[in-house]
Amino acid sequence: MLHESERRGTPFGGDNSAGSEIRDFSSFVLSMGLLDFPLLGRRFTWCQPNGGVMSRLDRFLLSDGWWDLWGEATQWALPRDVSDHSPVVLRYSSQSWGPKPFRFNNFWLSHRDFGEVVQRSWNRSRPPEWMAVRLSTKLKTLKGDLKYWHSQAFGRLEGRIEELVEALNLLELRVERSPLSSADSEAKFKGFHDLWALLRARESQLFQQSCSRWLREGDANSAYFHSNINLRRRRNSILALRVGSRWVESVSEVRAEIVDYFRNHFSEALMDRSTLDGVAFASISEDDGVVWLSLCVRRRLGGLS
Template identity: 30%
Template sequence: MEKMEIFSVKMCWGNFVFNYVHSDSVGNSGGILCVWDPSSYRKKDVTVSDYFIMIRGVWLKTGCDLLIVSVYAPQELNEKKMLWDYLTHVINNWKGEVIIMGDFNEVRCKSERFGSNFNVQGANVFNSFIVNAGLEEIPLGGCSFTWCHNSATKMSKDRFLISENLMITCPNFTTTSLERYLSDHRPILLRESHFDYGPTPFRFFHSWFEMEGFNKLVEDAWNEAPVDESNAMSNMMKKLKYLKQKIRDWNKGNMKSSKNIKAKLKDDLKAVDDIIDNGEGNDEVVKLRMDVLKSIQDIDKIQSLDAAQKAKIKWSIEGDENSSFYHGVLNKKRSQLNIRRILVDGTWVDNPQRVKNEFLHHFSKRFDKPATNRASLVMNFSKILYCDQQVELELKVYKDEVKRAV
């Protein structure tokens, strides 16, 4: 029996280089099978249940502890509540990263279910579980629904959930729904994708105004820019292009300088703290420490302003001294808004050059000059309004008249 199970897993996996854990089926519900490459993930221990398989181990690529949970949730709401509560307890006591996947038998909002009743209470409980467990959903690419009834009258969505810190450290995680063929579920592929779409667009940061010398840099660059007196618009474009390059060079050098200055300030702070710890502190040393702290805080404030602007949040309303909050919001927005692949003739394309070409082709067709053989009206209109026409145009418009016209 064991050899048969291994052979069956090998048919799914493709070779014998794997470890696996499975739970048996319960009634009409199928079991759960988890398979992984031992060179990428090292298992420590496993918890197997009728509704989930929980694997604790180490992600060898990063060396971090990783909890992987594969779920096949029950249908009854009270049983699902018990499952969500248990998983929340385990995740909150886990000192590492988390990935949860599978069939949750629940949706987060009405738009994720089609052809069946939407249970508001169940959705609220599920959303509370995601928040309380500190999880984030990875946006799904491809088809909107991952499960479809054989009659094609009912559909719903499955998903991947990961810990908030994993979203920050691995912002390039993406999920895509694949073809379902004979199954009623579409497989979901999770992977970390790195695509180079060329240079990033130029963005102006408000924090630059807080830096000494920036205003003079802009003024000098504008006066030094080449002048094209033959065309005012071309002259403006060339001056802006010259200014943009000057700001880029200044920002690159300023970032490197700020990093070095902050490192030196931290060393200075440590030296001052050592003096105080040795009992040699005085008013001058305390003042020096306050000055060093203020300089570090000024640098941190500028960096936080940049992160807040990238994440499109207001510092005064949603500010937090913990900069990881901003990076979390920023990476989440990037993950949600990034276009990493597109569907072309039924095939998902993720090559950056092909993606850009498809966008160019699509919008070129939409905004290109219309064909010359356009329809035209050849009618002779009078250039004079007669008195009765003038009176009719100036009459008050009534509601019934509008209804008749519509």
Template identity: 25%
Template sequence: MDLPLTDRKYTWFRRRSCSQIDRVLVNVEWTERFPDIRLKGGPRGLSDHCPLILKGTRLRGGPRPFRSLDSWFTHEGFLRMVKNEWRSLGEAQFTCKLRALTVPLRKWHKDNFRDMDKKLQQFEEEIAKLVSDGIYDGTTEARWKALVRFCKKWYVRKELHWKQMSRSKHAANMDKNTRYFHNIASARRRNNRIDSLMIHGRLVRNQVRIKGEIRKFYKDLYRQEYVPRIGFRDGLVKNIQLEEAEALEVLPSEEEIREAVWDCESSKAPGSDGYNMNFIKKC
């Protein structure tokens, strides 16, 4: 794999010629071990080439936003937990209940789905220990089958998780592509990360200031400006019939809402509230 440069396009310069001659190549196992690597170019100095610098320090961009995961539905008690928490929220507004539901969902995820790799490693080590002991009675066989079943279940959950994080459409069905999905998700994270930003002619690397400038840019972009109201003269617009006017104001039925929701793709990226369509459909 050829790691992309994050801060420049070229690494070699000679008069008016420039090219990206220097590169860093890594294998798949290396990217799995160090998913947060960044490749940057150093100062050129007297040489025609820029030195390449690898940085693996993970940038903390603040608290992670909430995101519903498809792998949660493979847990036997997940839907029961969601229904109980939903009932406990009472008769509040739908959007308010969704926002309040994120708190127990975060806690449930931390208690049940955190450290998937660690759980798999524990199961595999226990299976290897059973095999190495050489004892094949009924109790050992039952324990071995249970551990194998747990391993399969957690591998499916891990694959679902990384497939959702990668947003890959190359493999529609589950086909043991966990490593592929993991690498795609890591590459997306590296490409989407903003390490530095040119602000008023100066290169800024402070993450707090970068976030503030981005927020200010979009706040100014979508700011509502004063626009004088223009009225329609009598007779300029044809009036619609009363029946048509009433039909426009009728609230959509439950069947129409359900049909609109079910027409949306389940694996689409979640909205600002963190819930994707798969969560809405199943819960």
């Protein structure tokens, strides 16, 4: 078990060693860089025959490399028969939830062409005169231009980094045999400049995706940031919803259930409400109101003086 909430029926503390065993196992999982996926279908995978003690003893632990290769996955606890353990199955999800929203990348600001791209895109469009439509059209055009520019300037980021490293290594081997020509020296200088720019872009991108505010961008550690990115993705993922006694997994069903929930939550049922129609309230005449107002004004002015 990884948490005390994964057992029911046995108290922790005192002479019970379960607490220390949980801490040791959690420390092992953390040190090995393994990922624990949420369990769906039921909370516990083992129980005593009398049902007095229940625990989650069965699970899949996966590495970051597996997550990067296969993507979203869930583990489901299936109904058990005569065994005291529930079978657990790992299910891979490849459903498409539609296009991803546009996100501004902070490392764009360090590129020498970014300002020119924005200015050219902003001045290129000629939207209608209505200001609200004009702003919306300009932003939509800018979004498309930035996406295209990003694909040209930073596309295939990992592949371009590998290609530059390989080209620089070839130049290093060549200089061991003979001095480099002026053209090779210039190519080496440009290669190092482009490589540093791509490495900084990758570092900044990983930092932004991981949303780690307690580290500076210069302290990036790829494995650490990748684990934070995957953790954030898992927390933000809705792979299944429990509606009553059933589970829904398909994209269309999950969307429909979410829409129905908020529609019912914010809708107002028609009901008869009590009103004040026909109730006679005590009132003063218009002349009495003028006199009362003048008295209040005099008292206010007297207090100010």
